[in-house]
Amino acid sequence: MKGKKDISEAVIKRLPRYYRLLQEMTETNETRVSSGSISERLGYSASQVRQDLSCFGEFGKQGLGYDVSYLMGEIEKIIGLTRTYQMILIGYGNIGRALAGYAGFRDNGFRIQAVFDVRIASDSDLQGIEFYDVSKLDRYISQRHPDIAVIAVPKTSAQAVADRVIGAGIRSIWNFAPIDLACGDGIKVENINMSESLYTLCYRMNH
Amino acid sequence: MKGKKDISEAVIKRLPRYYRLLQEMTETNETRVSSGSISERLGYSASQVRQDLSCFGEFGKQGLGYDVSYLMGEIEKIIGLTRTYQMILIGYGNIGRALAGYAGFRDNGFRIQAVFDVRIASDSDLQGIEFYDVSKLDRYISQRHPDIAVIAVPKTSAQAVADRVIGAGIRSIWNFAPIDLACGDGIKVENINMSESLYTLCYRMNH
Numbered sequence: 001m002k003g004k005k006d007i008s009e010a011v012i013k014r015l016p017r018y019y020r021l022l023q024e025m026t027e028t029n030e031t032r033v034s035s036g037s038i039s040e041r042l043g044y045s046a047s048q049v050r051q052d053l054s055c056f057g058e059f060g061k062q063g064l065g066y067d068v069s070y071l072m073g074e075i076e077k078i079i080g081l082t083r084t085y086q087m088i089l090i091g092y093g094n095i096g097r098a099l100a101g102y103a104g105f106r107d108n109g110f111r112i113q114a115v116f117d118v119r120i121a122s123d124s125d126l127q128g129i130e131f132y133d134v135s136k137l138d139r140y141i142s143q144r145h146p147d148i149a150v151i152a153v154p155k156t157s158a159q160a161v162a163d164r165v166i167g168a169g170i171r172s173i174w175n176f177a178p179i180d181l182a183c184g185d186g187i188k189v190e191n192i193n194m195s196e197s198l199y200t201l202c203y204r205m206n207h
Numbered sequence: 208m209k210g211k212k213d214i215s216e217a218v219i220k221r222l223p224r225y226y227r228l229l230q231e232m233t234e235t236n237e238t239r240v241s242s243g244s245i246s247e248r249l250g251y252s253a254s255q256v257r258q259d260l261s262c263f264g265e266f267g268k269q270g271l272g273y274d275v276s277y278l279m280g281e282i283e284k285i286i287g288l289t290r291t292y293q294m295i296l297i298g299y300g301n302i303g304r305a306l307a308g309y310a311g312f313r314d315n316g317f318r319i320q321a322v323f324d325v326r327i328a329s330d331s332d333l334q335g336i337e338f339y340d341v342s343k344l345d346r347y348i349s350q351r352h353p354d355i356a357v358i359a360v361p362k363t364s365a366q367a368v369a370d371r372v373i374g375a376g377i378r379s380i381w382n383f384a385p386i387d388l389a390c391g392d393g394i395k396v397e398n399i400n401m402s403e404s405l406y407t408l409c410y411r412m413n414h
Contacts, residue, residue, distance in 0.1 A: 007414075016406035020385060025217035034324060042387065070216050079406050083291035084320060097303035101338065104385075110405060148408065178311075180249065198317060198381060199223035199286050201355065201397035205379045206287035207214075 007055050008079075015050055015079060018040055021073035034065035085110045086146040087174075090161050091153035092117040095176050099150060100126055113146055122152065141168035148172045154177040214262050221259055222286060224249055229279035241272035256303035261292040269310075291316045293353040297344065297368050299324040303382050306357060307333055320353055330370035355379045387410075 007015075021041055025033060035053070041044040043173055053066065076082055087105075090113050099105075100112055100123070114130040122131045123155055132140060142150075149165040153175060158177030165173070172188045175181055178195050214222075228248055232240060242260070246253040248352055261271065284291055294312075296303055296319050307310075308328070323336040329338045339347065348356075356372040358365055358380055365384030372380070379395045382388055385402050 012410055015410060016400075016403035019406060020400075021404065024386075078410070081406070082408045083257055084407065089385065093304040094308040098301040101301040104402065105405065108402065108405075147412070172408060179231075188408060188411040190404050190411070192212060192399065192404050193223075193227075194402060195311065195315065196223035197397050197399050198312065198315075199226060199288070200219060201379060201381055201395060202287045202292065202393040203219055203222060203285070204397070205354070 011052050011055055013064070014042075014044065015075060018052070019072065019075045019079060019081075022068055022075065024071060025068045031068055032065045033068055034070075037065070038079060056057075075172075081109060084111060085148055086144075087112045087148040087150055088113045088137075088146045088151045089152060090117070090134065090165070091151065092119075092131075093152065093154075095149075096152040099152060099176075100129060110148070111145070112150070114140060116140075138164060138168040140171055145169065148174055148177070149176045151181075152164075152176045218259050218262055221249075221251065222282060225259070226279065226282045226286060226288075226361045229275055229282065230367075233277050233279060238275055239272045240275055240278075244272070277293075288316060289304075291318060292355055293351070294319045294355040294357055295321045295323065295344075295347065295353045295372075296357045296359060297323045297341065297372070298358065299326075299338075300359065303357075303359040306359060306383075307336060309387070312409065317355070320351070322345060323347075343372060343377040344370075347378055348372060355381055357381045357383070 021038060022033075035046045035049040038044075038049045039094070042049070044052075053071065063104075087110055089100055091174050092100070094113050096115065098116070100115055105112070112129055114132055116132050116134045116137050119132050120133045122129060123129070140146075149170045149172070150161075151161055151165075153161050155177045157183060158175065162173060162181045162183055163177070166183060166187055171186065173181065173183065173190075175189055175191045178193055180191075181189055183189050217382055225245070230242075236398050240388050242253045242256040244387055245251075245256045249256070251259075251389060260278065281412060283396065294317055296307055299307070303322065303324070307322055312319070318338055321339055321345050323339050323341045325341050327338060327340045330336070347353075356369075356377045356379070358372075360368050362384045365382065369380060369382070369390055371386045373390060373394055378393065380388065380397075382396055382398045383401075387398075388396055390396050
């Protein structure tokens with residue numbers, strides 16, 4: 001991404017939402033969109049939208065708006081969706097099963113290669129996914145070099161699993177355990193914390 | 208919550224994380240905590256922590272810090288975790304199954320009462336949850352008045368489901384479909400968008 005401006009945390013968080021909106025527009029064959037229309041559909045101000053999108057180098061034209069497929073392509077490149085990512089999943093409980101069975105990620109270039117659990121699982125519905133005992137985890141990572149480890153184990157073992165996968169060479173973690181992982185510099189971690197989301201809803205219900 | 212200051216969006220987002228940390232401290236029998244220690248564990252600045260916690264009325268004492276169980280109790284009251292919430296789940300696919308099977312929510316006072324799907328499902332592992340065809344949805348809501356509708360249907364039907372549950376009386380939605388629901392004033396919506404989280408991770412991996 002040489003030549004692009006540094007993009008702020010806040011813009012990074014909004015990027016996927018722009019991308020998703022543009023995907024939806026592509027599906028419904030919309031070819032151009034104004035900042036005003038993006039603003040309405042995502043709930044950001046129009047000037048916020050224009051400022052965010054200016055990070056990607058090309059301004060839309062006054063009165064003409066943005067070219068949907070061009071803008072989508074640019075955001076794809078910036079996010080890094082122009083390649084495939086190999087993922088391993090550790091933990092095959094409720095959430096792990098849901099993730100392994102969800103085709104949406106695969107369609108967007110994220111492929112679960114292998115599943116690790118303390119009980120060797122297997123699932124004939126899931127073609128192309130290998131199932132291993134968690135004792136095989138370190139060796140698998142050092143031999144196969146997956147891009148992302150998805151952690152879906154209980155919170156009591158999440159840090160130990162994170163330490164192991166990082167020790168074996170993983171640099172990126174998608175964490176579903178309700179715990180802040182201590183992972184050290186250079187390791188990228190994104191969390192899905194369902195309880196926090198539910199508590200936020202709960203707060204809003206009461207105020 | 209009379210007498211409490213208005214709490215900003217940013218603090219609302221941090222509240223569940225304070226709560227989770229205090230829960231963890233209770234489990235390990237910690238009784239007092241300083242803003243500095245909270246700061247280290249959550250990654251906010253100590254002055255941010257002090258400022259946030261001052262919203263709850265009672266300051267910790269210089270050098271003594273906060274009483275863990277008192278602070279946890281206050282946050283519980285502010286979030287609204289002092290009562291039980293009845294939830295219905297619409298959509299029994301991968302994510303719906305994971306949610307129905309997850310005991311963690313129930314332990315924190317969120318109880319899935321009934322599951323609705325286009326195919327009548329049933330799951331003998333899930334005691335206490337009723338399974339219905341989605342045609343029974345409106346009537347169920349108007350008779351039983353659940354607090355929260357959890358939407359876990361494909362994105363193409365999510366808006367229609369939202370419209371139906373709101374029409375039948377639901378005021379709070381926990382949405383897992385990757386779409387921004389248009390719900391009108393007064394309806395509280397919280398989204399879990401897994402693709403957006405994965406894209407954010409992806410961006411960080413590439414920068």
